[in-house]
Amino acid sequence: MTSPAKTEGPGSAVALDPELDATSQVAEGAKKLEGRSPGQLMWQRFKRDRTGMICAGVVIFYFVVALCAPLLTMISGSDPYTLYGQDPTYADQPVLDEFGLPLGWFGGVSGSHWFGVEPQYGRDLFAMLLYGMRTSLLMALGVTVLVMLTGVIIGLVGGYFGGRTDYWLGRITDFFLSFPSQLFFIAFMPVVTAFFVDPREETPTYFRAVAILIVLWVLGWMGMARLVRSTVLSLREREFVEAAKVAGASPVRIVRKEILPNIVSPILVQFTYQLPSTILTIAFLSFAGVGFVEPTPDWGRLFAAGARYAEQDPAFMFFPGVALVIFILCFNLLGDSVRDAFDPKSGR
Amino acid sequence: MLQFILRRLVGAVVTLFLIGAATFFLFVAAPSDYASLACGRDCSPARLESIREALGLNLPVAQQFWDFMSGIVVGRDFPDGHCAAPCLGQSFYSGDFVWDTIMDRFPLTLSLTAGAILVFLTIGIGAGMLAAYRRGSTVDKLATGASMVLSSFQIYFLGPIVLMIFVYSTGWVESPKYVPFTESPFGWLAGLWIPMVVMATIFTAQYTRMARASMIEQLAEEHVRTARAKGMGKKYVFFRYAWRGSLIPIVTVLGIDISALLGGGVVTELTFSLQGIGRLAVDGAVNKDLPLTMGVMLFGAFFILLLNILVDIVYAWIDPRVRLS
Numbered sequence: 001m002t003s004p005a006k007t008e009g010p011g012s013a014v015a016l017d018p019e020l021d022a023t024s025q026v027a028e029g030a031k032k033l034e035g036r037s038p039g040q041l042m043w044q045r046f047k048r049d050r051t052g053m054i055c056a057g058v059v060i061f062y063f064v065v066a067l068c069a070p071l072l073t074m075i076s077g078s079d080p081y082t083l084y085g086q087d088p089t090y091a092d093q094p095v096l097d098e099f100g101l102p103l104g105w106f107g108g109v110s111g112s113h114w115f116g117v118e119p120q121y122g123r124d125l126f127a128m129l130l131y132g133m134r135t136s137l138l139m140a141l142g143v144t145v146l147v148m149l150t151g152v153i154i155g156l157v158g159g160y161f162g163g164r165t166d167y168w169l170g171r172i173t174d175f176f177l178s179f180p181s182q183l184f185f186i187a188f189m190p191v192v193t194a195f196f197v198d199p200r201e202e203t204p205t206y207f208r209a210v211a212i213l214i215v216l217w218v219l220g221w222m223g224m225a226r227l228v229r230s231t232v233l234s235l236r237e238r239e240f241v242e243a244a245k246v247a248g249a250s251p252v253r254i255v256r257k258e259i260l261p262n263i264v265s266p267i268l269v270q271f272t273y274q275l276p277s278t279i280l281t282i283a284f285l286s287f288a289g290v291g292f293v294e295p296t297p298d299w300g301r302l303f304a305a306g307a308r309y310a311e312q313d314p315a316f317m318f319f320p321g322v323a324l325v326i327f328i329l330c331f332n333l334l335g336d337s338v339r340d341a342f343d344p345k346s347g348r
Numbered sequence: 349m350l351q352f353i354l355r356r357l358v359g360a361v362v363t364l365f366l367i368g369a370a371t372f373f374l375f376v377a378a379p380s381d382y383a384s385l386a387c388g389r390d391c392s393p394a395r396l397e398s399i400r401e402a403l404g405l406n407l408p409v410a411q412q413f414w415d416f417m418s419g420i421v422v423g424r425d426f427p428d429g430h431c432a433a434p435c436l437g438q439s440f441y442s443g444d445f446v447w448d449t450i451m452d453r454f455p456l457t458l459s460l461t462a463g464a465i466l467v468f469l470t471i472g473i474g475a476g477m478l479a480a481y482r483r484g485s486t487v488d489k490l491a492t493g494a495s496m497v498l499s500s501f502q503i504y505f506l507g508p509i510v511l512m513i514f515v516y517s518t519g520w521v522e523s524p525k526y527v528p529f530t531e532s533p534f535g536w537l538a539g540l541w542i543p544m545v546v547m548a549t550i551f552t553a554q555y556t557r558m559a560r561a562s563m564i565e566q567l568a569e570e571h572v573r574t575a576r577a578k579g580m581g582k583k584y585v586f587f588r589y590a591w592r593g594s595l596i597p598i599v600t601v602l603g604i605d606i607s608a609l610l611g612g613g614v615v616t617e618l619t620f621s622l623q624g625i626g627r628l629a630v631d632g633a634v635n636k637d638l639p640l641t642m643g644v645m646l647f648g649a650f651f652i653l654l655l656n657i658l659v660d661i662v663y664a665w666i667d668p669r670v671r672l673s
Contacts, residue, residue, distance in 0.1 A: 178363045180648035182611025183629045187641045190633050191374055280502065284611070287504050288618060288630050303504040307619060310508035311516045321505040329500035 045341040052337025055330040066137045069130035078124035080131040080297040085122020095122045107315030115319040131297035140278040143216045151224020159232025177222045189290040205296045265342040276331040360653040367649045375638045437639030446643035456526045457624035463544035468551040476559025499553035507619035524620045547616040566594040603659035
C-alpha cells in the first residue's frame with residue numbers, strides 16, 4: 001500500500017529493492033500477529049463443513065485404494081489379468097459353469113474373489129476394479145493438470161495483455177469450443193493413435209494412454225482459459241496491480257506475485273469439478289471402444305463389459321457402478337464445499 | 349433481430365468450414381494410409397495402387413480437400429454414380445454415400461435427443477421450481493437429495509440397470525428399438541421411451557438443482573420483494589415476476605450443454621444398441637473411414653451450431669437486454 005509513496009522518493013531502482021524486501025518482511029510480521037491468510041480462512045471454513053470433510057475423506061480413500069492396488073490385490077491373492085476360468089492352473093477351483101457364467105452367489109463372490117469374477121473369462125473383478133480405478137484416476141489426474149496449466153497460461157496471457165493477443169486467443173478458444181467434443185473424442189482417438197503406431201500393428205497400452213491424454217488435453221482447456229481470462233481481466237484494473245506497475249515491476253513479476261495468488265481459489269474450485277468429469281470422459285472413451293482395450297483394466301471398460309453381460313450376469317455391473325456413483329457424488333459434493341469455503345457468499 | 353440471426357449464421361458457416369478443414373488435415377496428416385487400411389494385411393502393391401486410385405488418394409491433398417468441400421455445395425460424381433448436392437463423400441468401408449447414411453440414422457438420434465430434452469426440461473425445471481417454492485419442506489429436501497444422487501449416475505450404468513429390471517428379468521417392456529414416428533407414433537414412443545428417460549435422468553437431476561438455485565436467487569431480487577411488499581400474492585409474484593428471470597441462467601447452460609447432449613445421445617445409443625449418429629461416429633472411427641467420420645463430425649457440428657442459434661433466439665426472447673446489444 002505504501003509503495004507508491006516510496007517510489008516517489010529519490011531512491012534509485014537499486015535502493016528500492018532492499019526497501020521492498022523490508023516492507024514484505026514487515027508484512028510477514030504483521031501476518032504472524034493477525035495470523036490468518038485467505039488460505040487459512042478457507043481451511044477453517046472448510047473444516048466446519050461436515051459433508052465436505054466426509055467427502056474429502058472418501059475421495060482420498062479412493063486415491064489411496066487405487067494407488068495401493070498392487071498391495072491390496074496381493075492381500076486378496078488375485079490379479080486382473082489371470083483368466084481364472086480358463087487357466088488350467090486353477091482347474092481345481094472352478095469359478096465358471098459350463099455356460100461361462102460365474103458359479104456361486106452374486107456373480108461368484110467368494111473368499112478368493114471378493115467382488116466375483118467376470119463371465120466367460122473368469123477374471124477377478126476386485127483386482128480389475130482396483131487396477132481400473134488406478135488407470136482412470138492417474139490418467140484423469142494427468143489430463144486435469146495439463147488442462148489446468150494450459151488454461152491458466154492462455155487465460156493469463158489473454159487477460160493480462162489484452163488487445164490483439166486477447167482477441168486472437170479468444171477466437172481460438174471459441175473455435176475449439178464449437179467442436180462437438182464427444183464425437184471428436186471418438187473420431188480422433190484412432191487418428192492420434194495412428195500418429196504413434198502403424199494401425200495394422202498392436203498398439204501398446206502406453207501409446208494409447210498418451211493418445212487419450214493428448215485428445216482430452218487439446219479439446220479440454222477452453223473452459224479453464226475462459227474462467228482465468230475473465231478473472232484476470234477484472235484483477236488487472238485493481239489498484240494493487242496498478243501500484244505494482246507504477247513501481248516498475250515487470251509483467252512476469254506482476255503476473256506471478258500479484259495476479260496468480262488471487263486466482264488460486266477459482267482454479268482450485270475448477271480443479272475439483274474438472275477431475276471427476278475427466279474421469280467420466282475417459283470412462284466414456286473406453287465404453288465407446290476407442291479408449292483402453294483388452295486386457296488393460298479400466299473403469300470404463302468394465303461398464304462396456306457389464307453392458308454386454310447385463311442379461312446373463314447382472315451382478316457384474318454392481319461393484320464398478322456403485323463405486324463410480326459414490327466417487328462422483330462425493331467429488332461433486334466436495335467441489336461444492338470447496339467453492340463455499342472460498343466464497344461463503346455463494347452459499348445455496 | 350434478423351441481423352443478429354444472419355450474423356450468427358455467417359459465423360456458423362465459417363466455423364463449419366474450419367472444423368471440416370481441421371478434421372480433414374488431421375486425418376491426412378496421420379501417417380497411416382487409408383488405402384493400406386482398406387487393403388488389409390496381405391496386400392499386393394498393385395492392388396494397393398488401384399485402391400489409392402479409386403479413393404482419389406493419388407491427387408494432391410489440396411485437390412482432395414477442394415473436391416470434398418465443393419461436393420457439399422454442388423455435389424460430386426463417383427464411379428458408382430452421382431452424389432447429390434449436400435454430398436459428404438462416399439464411405440471407404442461400406443461404399444454408401446455418407447449423406448444418405450446420416451439421413452438414414454439421424455431420425456433416431458433426433459427423436460432420442462428431442463424426447464430427452466422435453467423430459468428433462470419439463471421435469472427438471474418443474475421439480476426445481478417446486479423445490480424453490482416450497483423451500484425447506486420435505487419436497488425440497490427430497491428433490492435436492494434425489495437430484496444430487498441421480499446426477500452422479502451415468503447413462504452406461506443406469507441403462508443396463510433399467511434394462512435388467514424392465515426387459516430382462518420381468519419382460520414388461522420389449523427391448524428398445526426404433527420405429528419411425530410417421531409409421532406409428534405409439535410404436536415410436538413404446539420403442540424409445542426407456543432410452544429417452546434414461547438419457548434424460550442425469551440431465552433432469554442437473555437441471556433440477558440449477559432451476560432451484562436460480563429461482564431462489566430470483567426470489568431474493570428487489571423487484572420480486574417490491575412486488576410482494578405491495579401485497580401481491582405469493583403465487584402471482586412467483587409465476588409472473590420471478591419465473592421468467594429464473595429461466596435466463598437455465599437457457600444459458602442449455603446452450604452450453606448442447607454438445608454434451610449429443611455426447612449423451614452417443615452413450616445412450618451405444619448402451620441400448622440403437623443405430624444412430626453416435627454409433628456411426630464410433631463405426632467411422634473404428635474402421636478409420638475418413639469420409640464417414642468427416643461427414644458425422646460436420647453434421648454434428650452443424651446440429652450443435654444450429655441448436656445454439658436457436659438457444660440464442662430463445663434467449664433474446666426471454667431477456668430483452670440481449671436483443672438490444
